[in-house]
Amino acid sequence: MKLLKLVPETTNIKFLKWRVPFYIVSILLIAASWALVLTKGLNYGVDFAGGQEVRVTFVEREEAPIVELRDQLGDLGYGEPTIQRFGDPNSVSIRVRLPEGAEDQPGAATAIGEEVVRTIQSEFENVRQDANETVSGKVAGEFRQTALYALLFAMLAIAAYIWIRFEWQFGVGALFALFHDVSLTLGMFALFQLEFSLQIIAAILAIIGYSLNDTIVVYDRIRENLKKFRKMPLPELLDLSVNETLARTVMTSLTLFIALLPLLFFGPASLFGLVAAIVLGVFVGTYSSVYMAAPILIWLGVTSDSFVPEETIADRQEKKARGEI
Amino acid sequence: MLDFPLWKRISLWAVTLVLAVLAVPSILSMTGADRPQWIEDAPHINLGLDLAGGSHILLEADPAQVAEQRLETMEESVIQLMGDADPEIQFSELNTLGGQVSFMLEDAADIDRAREELLPIINGTGLVAEWQLEVIDGRRIVLTQTEQGIDNAVDDAMESATEVVRRRIDALGTREPTIIRQGDNRIVVQVPGLEDPEALKALLGETANLEFKLVSPRRQNEMTEEAARADPLPGTEIVPYAEDTVYAGSVLVVNRLGGISGESLTGAQQGFSPDTNEPVVNIQFDPQGGATFARLSTENVGRRFAIILDDEVISAPNFNEPILGGSAQISGSFTVESANNLAIQLRSGALPVDLTVIEERTVGPDLGRDSIIKGGIAMGIGSLLVILLMIASYGRFGLYSTAALVLNVLMILGIMAFMNTTLTLPGIAGFVLTVGAAVDANVLINERIREERRRGRRVIAAVETGYKEASRAIYDANITNFIAGVLLFLFGSGPVRGFAVVLIIGLFTSVFTAVTLTRMWVAGWLKAKRPSDLTI
Numbered sequence: 001m002k003l004l005k006l007v008p009e010t011t012n013i014k015f016l017k018w019r020v021p022f023y024i025v026s027i028l029l030i031a032a033s034w035a036l037v038l039t040k041g042l043n044y045g046v047d048f049a050g051g052q053e054v055r056v057t058f059v060e061r062e063e064a065p066i067v068e069l070r071d072q073l074g075d076l077g078y079g080e081p082t083i084q085r086f087g088d089p090n091s092v093s094i095r096v097r098l099p100e101g102a103e104d105q106p107g108a109a110t111a112i113g114e115e116v117v118r119t120i121q122s123e124f125e126n127v128r129q130d131a132n133e134t135v136s137g138k139v140a141g142e143f144r145q146t147a148l149y150a151l152l153f154a155m156l157a158i159a160a161y162i163w164i165r166f167e168w169q170f171g172v173g174a175l176f177a178l179f180h181d182v183s184l185t186l187g188m189f190a191l192f193q194l195e196f197s198l199q200i201i202a203a204i205l206a207i208i209g210y211s212l213n214d215t216i217v218v219y220d221r222i223r224e225n226l227k228k229f230r231k232m233p234l235p236e237l238l239d240l241s242v243n244e245t246l247a248r249t250v251m252t253s254l255t256l257f258i259a260l261l262p263l264l265f266f267g268p269a270s271l272f273g274l275v276a277a278i279v280l281g282v283f284v285g286t287y288s289s290v291y292m293a294a295p296i297l298i299w300l301g302v303t304s305d306s307f308v309p310e311e312t313i314a315d316r317q318e319k320k321a322r323g324e325i
Numbered sequence: 326m327l328d329f330p331l332w333k334r335i336s337l338w339a340v341t342l343v344l345a346v347l348a349v350p351s352i353l354s355m356t357g358a359d360r361p362q363w364i365e366d367a368p369h370i371n372l373g374l375d376l377a378g379g380s381h382i383l384l385e386a387d388p389a390q391v392a393e394q395r396l397e398t399m400e401e402s403v404i405q406l407m408g409d410a411d412p413e414i415q416f417s418e419l420n421t422l423g424g425q426v427s428f429m430l431e432d433a434a435d436i437d438r439a440r441e442e443l444l445p446i447i448n449g450t451g452l453v454a455e456w457q458l459e460v461i462d463g464r465r466i467v468l469t470q471t472e473q474g475i476d477n478a479v480d481d482a483m484e485s486a487t488e489v490v491r492r493r494i495d496a497l498g499t500r501e502p503t504i505i506r507q508g509d510n511r512i513v514v515q516v517p518g519l520e521d522p523e524a525l526k527a528l529l530g531e532t533a534n535l536e537f538k539l540v541s542p543r544r545q546n547e548m549t550e551e552a553a554r555a556d557p558l559p560g561t562e563i564v565p566y567a568e569d570t571v572y573a574g575s576v577l578v579v580n581r582l583g584g585i586s587g588e589s590l591t592g593a594q595q596g597f598s599p600d601t602n603e604p605v606v607n608i609q610f611d612p613q614g615g616a617t618f619a620r621l622s623t624e625n626v627g628r629r630f631a632i633i634l635d636d637e638v639i640s641a642p643n644f645n646e647p648i649l650g651g652s653a654q655i656s657g658s659f660t661v662e663s664a665n666n667l668a669i670q671l672r673s674g675a676l677p678v679d680l681t682v683i684e685e686r687t688v689g690p691d692l693g694r695d696s697i698i699k700g701g702i703a704m705g706i707g708s709l710l711v712i713l714l715m716i717a718s719y720g721r722f723g724l725y726s727t728a729a730l731v732l733n734v735l736m737i738l739g740i741m742a743f744m745n746t747t748l749t750l751p752g753i754a755g756f757v758l759t760v761g762a763a764v765d766a767n768v769l770i771n772e773r774i775r776e777e778r779r780r781g782r783r784v785i786a787a788v789e790t791g792y793k794e795a796s797r798a799i800y801d802a803n804i805t806n807f808i809a810g811v812l813l814f815l816f817g818s819g820p821v822r823g824f825a826v827v828l829i830i831g832l833f834t835s836v837f838t839a840v841t842l843t844r845m846w847v848a849g850w851l852k853a854k855r856p857s858d859l860t861i
Contacts, residue, residue, distance in 0.1 A: 005718040136683040148596035150724035150816040154809040202824040206758040220798035248772040256761040259707035267703040
């Protein structure tokens with residue numbers, strides 16, 4: 001039986017040759033992402049912004065009358081409503097901001113949601129209410145805070161573990177790669193103004209997890225090769241390590257990708273944002289493991305001495321102390 | 326490395342199969358609409374509201390309100406305790422200002438006796454003082470709430486509020502509600518399948534604090550609030566009629582003390598009055614409450630008593646005769662429904678604090694079911710493609726990997742069912758990631774075996790080295806993800822936690838299935854066939 005081999009048995013691609021231009025591009029992308037997040041802002045969903053969100057389906061229509069809805073609901077006096085298609089063309093999600101003080105009044109927010117649905121139903125027949133979510137400003141603020149803390153602490157703890165298991169340069173490298181992935185994902189959400197909700201935080205966590213897997217696999221091979229080829233120049237050694245793990249990288253990315261594609265196209269609308277973010281993350285995460293996490297080791301000064309067994313260093317110090325060297 | 330003695334093989338299979346079998350009820354419960362009884366009884370995974378449809382409500386209490394109530398209780402306790410002292414301790418200028426209760430003793434010589442009377446309340450039950458007592462000018466006693474005292478009171482109030490909410494929701498008869506206290510002053514309520522949260526909120530919004538108080542003998546009739554205020558009587562309070570009663574707009578003057586509180590109630594049912602055939606609420610008291618009620622009604626035949634719900638009079642009948650049986654009837658302008666609602670509220674007791682809805686989510690059941698079906702199909706297609714790719718790439722080893730993957734999914738579901746966790750949309754993201762990591766582990770091992778063969782190692786050595794070398798990266802990757810998962814669980818909120826739980830469980834099962842199980846199978850095959858070459 002002949003087995004499928006996606007990557008030739010031995011490859012010798014000079015990945016690291018392009019490290020400087022790639023680094024420049026990536027740093028520019030990170031900067032652009034943050035600029036976008038800071039200027040354009042993220043399109044916070046009701047989880048993070050607070051307010052009232054209803055999802056409705058126009059049962060007998062092919063397509064939801066978004067323009068008419070915008071006019072009709074704008075007249076309610078809660079400012080410009082955010083109306084987005086949600087899943088099928090005849091389904092929309094509608095978000096209105098709560099007036100000042102409404103979040104402190106019990107029931108006020110929910111009443112506004114009901115008013116929105118009533119208004120729509122007065123104009124259009126056969127509107128099905130699919131979901132109704134109210135999040136007070138206070139809770140939304142807490143969600144933003146805990147999500148941020150969770151992300152930061154997780155990233156720092158990961159870096160610390162890698163520092164302990166490998167060397168500090170690897171910890172910094174992994175942290176930088178994760179920062180790269182998270183930044184670019186956020187930038188993408190700011191650019192396309194995709195709804196940013198708690199679910200997307202879960203997606204970003206999945207991206208971090210995946211990218212980390214990738215980075216560790218490459219790092220593990222680098223560590224192994226550093227012990228094996230003590231004399232090899234570092235750029236060459238990194239290239240070798242990336243090439244050796246290339247078959248695995250391609251295979252893993254591909255399997256995850258083909259597992260996610262059906263979910264993206266045939267899965268439920270509520271999962272779209274989540275899955276889209278993970279698909280994006282698979283690319284970004286793979287790229288960052290090779291082009292961000294590996295080359296930074298050169299600049300941080302990893303040498304083949306980094307993984308000399310510890311007792312040798314201790315021995316040497318002892319010798320030094322005894323004046324033998 | 327490739328040595329698996331019989332006991333090890335048996336125990337590995339046992340663990341795998343037990344966990345996999347545990348998943349069965351959950352899988353069946355997700356596909357079928359009607360769940361047979363045995364599935365309900367067996368441990369199974371509950372679907373989160375975002376998947377199954379239903380209502381989620383987050384309620385919050387205001388600690389300031391609890392502190393305020395505590396002051397009022399303290400004020401009443403002071404009246405009671407000073408009166409109970411023998412001889413009675415005379416005092417004046419009792420007030421509750423600025424979070425303090427203060428009063429002036431008529432006779433400075435009573436100070437030690439007053440202090441002694443107050444001691445039990447000040448110390449409370451805990452080790453820390455619940456109140457701080459100060460004496461000013463030898464005669465004025467000032468009681469200040471301590472931080473700890475307020476915290477304890479909020480804690481107690483939330484405990485019982487959670488219990489009250491639970492009882493009220495149980496009375497609605499909905500399926501599998503989840504009621505959990507969250508943080509210091511919040512309660513999460515999740516009711517699957519409930520599409521209209523309004524009934525729920527209406528039920529929760531009511532405090533249903535029932536009291537029976539004697540109408541002041543000197544002011545037996547309804548009057549306007551102005552009239553009542555113009556000529557205040559000591560020891561009484563003014564209570565308005567509820568809006569939906571005949572006397573709406575007028576008030577009654579009732580005795581502040583000596584009544585019965587709703588806490589003595591043991592039962593309440595909706596019924597019909599034998600005389601008028603109108604809906605009424607029948608109530609029963611506990612022995613102590615029944616005795617008080619009997620005494621009250623015996624001593625006050627011919628006088629009126631007010632039935633007060635949430636500080637509003639709902640009716641004020643006469644004691645026509647002593648009521649000795651420990652049960653009574655509340656009549657008012659009830660409909661069958663409102664009488665029934667009141668009965669539920671009375672049965673579950675009073676909410677000790679007002680609860681405000683600060684987050685509410687409702688997902689229609691159609692949307693939820695649709696999500697599951699679509700998600701299931703999509704995952705099915707995805708898994709099939711992955712399986713095909715794995716087998717096409719690694720042959721026999723791909724087959725082992727696939728079997729490990731399937732068992733991995735079953736084991737995750739099994740453990741989740743055993744722990745009675747809830748699967749939510751972000752949980753599915755966790756699932757995707759773990760399955761991805763499990764595939765990656767297999768790919769790492771298989772690629773490494775390929776590599777070792779290419780370098781000329783013999784079959785057994787190649788497999789052994791492959792597993793050994795690949796395992797290092799697999800463990801490192803999984804431990805880092807585990808650390809991340811634990812932190813996410815600790816610092817994350819709701820959905821992020823759902824993700825973390827699946828991730829943590831999945832990390833264990835995927836290492837177990839991808840590394841240990843496949844190695845056992847490969848070892849078995851190598852031993853039996855002793856192949857001289859590998860197709861990988």
